[in-house]
Amino acid sequence: MPIGWTAQLLPQIPDNATNQERTDQWAIWILLHTAGWLITAFATLFGAPFWFDALQQIVRLKGSGPSPSEKGTNAAAGK
Numbered sequence: 846m847p848i849g850w851t852a853q854l855l856p857q858i859p860d861n862a863t864n865q866e867r868t869d870q871w872a873i874w875i876l877l878h879t880a881g882w883l884i885t886a887f888a889t890l891f892g893a894p895f896w897f898d899a900l901q902q903i904v905r906l907k908g909s910g911p912s913p914s915e916k917g918t919n920a921a922a923g924k
Contacts, residue, residue, distance in 0.1 A: 862870075888896075
């Protein structure tokens with residue numbers, strides 16, 4: 846099942862663990878990885894145009910304030 850995964854990425858279960866502990870650790874591991882794949886699949890459903898526009902909005906919001914040169918000019922004009 847773990848194609849391309851090394852043993853270090855699989856859950857490390859101690860030898861003295863009970864069967865219930867082993868089952869719980871594997872269930873959590875599988876659940877988290879499945880959730881990651883589902884989130885990735887859901888995000889790709891939006892497509893590149895959506896993500897490009899979303900990133901463009903973030904960049905636009907980041908630079909929406911006045912530039913430092915405008916602040917200095919307006920402060921000097923107001924005095």
